[in-house]
Amino acid sequence: xxxxxxxxxxxxxxxxxxxxxxxxxxxxxxxxxxxxxxxxxxxxxxxxxxxxxxxxxxxxxxxxxxxxxxxxxxxx
Numbered sequence: 001x002x003x004x005x006x007x008x009x010x011x012x013x014x015x016x017x018x019x020x021x022x023x024x025x026x027x028x029x030x031x032x033x034x035x036x037x038x039x040x041x042x043x044x045x046x047x048x049x050x051x052x053x054x055x056x057x058x059x060x061x062x063x064x065x066x067x068x069x070x071x072x073x074x075x076x
Contacts, residue, residue: 002033006040016042016062037061
């Protein structure tokens, strides 16, 4: 699994930027990993839903999804 973390720095825009998403996808595709996860405490832009639909091996764990992800790991 290829994992990228992107932290929110106070004073920055709180939404995940498109250039970070593009870099993550490019790095994941060139990594040879079977799955890719981007973890961030930033909010997700709508575009990640389309990316996840088209690329089921890629997941974005964003600010609004962190608790669901943690809960799923605890139950599994």
